[in-house]
Amino acid sequence: MSAGVTAHARVTATADGSLPLLRGEGPLALRRTRAAGPYTQVTVVGAMSGPLGGDRLRLTAEAAPGAALRITSAAATVALPGRGGEPADYDVTLTVGEGGELRWLPEPLIAAAGSDLRTTTRVALAAGARLVLREQLVLGRAGEEPGRLVSRLVVRLADRPLLDQELAFGPGTPGWDGGAVLDGHRAVGQLLVVDPAFEEKPAEARVLADTAVLTPLAGPAALVTAVAPDALALGRLLAEGAAHLGA
Numbered sequence: 742m743s744a745g746v747t748a749h750a751r752v753t754a755t756a757d758g759s760l761p762l763l764r765g766e767g768p769l770a771l772r773r774t775r776a777a778g779p780y781t782q783v784t785v786v787g788a789m790s791g792p793l794g795g796d797r798l799r800l801t802a803e804a805a806p807g808a809a810l811r812i813t814s815a816a817a818t819v820a821l822p823g824r825g826g827e828p829a830d831y832d833v834t835l836t837v838g839e840g841g842e843l844r845w846l847p848e849p850l851i852a853a854a855g856s857d858l859r860t861t862t863r864v865a866l867a868a869g870a871r872l873v874l875r876e877q878l879v880l881g882r883a884g885e886e887p888g889r890l891v892s893r894l895v896v897r898l899a900d901r902p903l904l905d906q907e908l909a910f911g912p913g914t915p916g917w918d919g920g921a922v923l924d925g926h927r928a929v930g931q932l933l934v935v936d937p938a939f940e941e942k943p944a945e946a947r948v949l950a951d952t953a954v955l956t957p958l959a960g961p962a963a964l965v966t967a968v969a970p971d972a973l974a975l976g977r978l979l980a981e982g983a984a985h986l987g988a
Contacts, residue, residue, distance in 0.1 A: 745795025745823060754781045756807030756841075767791070769800055780811035785847065787816060792858055794823020798831045802845075806838035806867070814847040817879075817972075820888055822855035828889075833862040837870035849877035849928070849972045852911060856888030861895070868899040872935040873988045875979060879972045880910055880927045887911045887927070896962075898935065903960045923968055926952065928975040932965040934986045939963065944986060953978040955985060 748767025754760055758781050765771040768791035776782030785800070792798050804810040820829060837843045845862075852858060866872055876894065880887030889911035896904040908929065910917045923929060934944075944963035947955045953967035965982030969975035 744825060745793060745797060745827065745829065746791060747797045749799040749801065750785070751801045752783050752810070752812070753803045753805065754783075754808040754810035755805045767798065768796075769798060774813070776811050780809045780844065782811045782813065785812065785814040787818070790819075790821060792818070792829040792831050793821050794829050794857060795825060795827040796823070796829040796831075798829070799834070800832075801834045802843065803836040804838060804841040804843040804870075807840045808838065809842045811844040812846065817848045817851050819851045819853055819882075820856040820858040820890070821853050822857070822888070826857075828857040828859060831858060831860040833860070835862070835864045835872075835874075837864075837866045837872060839867040839869045841867070842871040842873075844873040846873070846875050847877075849879045849975075850890075851879045851882060852888035852890040853882055854885040854888055856890075858888065859891045859893075861893045864894075864896040866896070866898045866903075866935060869937055870898075870935070871937070872896075872933065873983075874933040875930070877928065877930040877972060877975055877979070878908070878910070879975075880923075880929075889913055894931075894933075896933065896935070898960055898962075903935070903962060904933065904958060904964070926968040926970055928969045928972050930967055930969075930975045930979050932979045932982050932986075932988070933962065934983075934988045935960070935962040937961050947985070949981050949985070950978055953982065955982055
């Protein structure tokens, strides 16, 4: 039986800017913070170390129809080994109603040496919804070996699949550090933008840098993917992609 922490944080934003549900739990403390523009902003604040091996963490966020919700984090999330060597799970569920917008923009997730984390992000978008989702994965802290990290992203738009992919890195994953995958880089990330405006004018495929590309998807969406030597360089590449997409 797992000795880790089980926690479920929840947030719901409505079109009038209110937060009828804002509840943190365990290491996932939620705070309403100021945001520029029309967004209701919530920041995830680490109330304790985590995820640790054996932890089962969940975060559920909903932007109701017409709402504009922006979620950030106060600092990087660091996955750490637990005492019993068990893996940890961190699941994120995002729902956006018709005409709503959700911007999921956390700081990097770092897989520290000895950690074993599986993170799954599931997104359900109504027709006409908008999404900006950024994922930044860093393999190991400075000067240390990486932990094991498996990240899955599943996105559905109007009940139809838009994107379903899984990335796996670290000990026990064949070929993850080879030339066909990270080629020695220690940071990998993506920026997904879903916008009804792409129906009329799809994003154009382009190479942003030697290790970053922008790819239109089969739907009103575009995906920027990048690898980099560290989190700082990765952030710059994803920011460039965001600028190209007007995100």
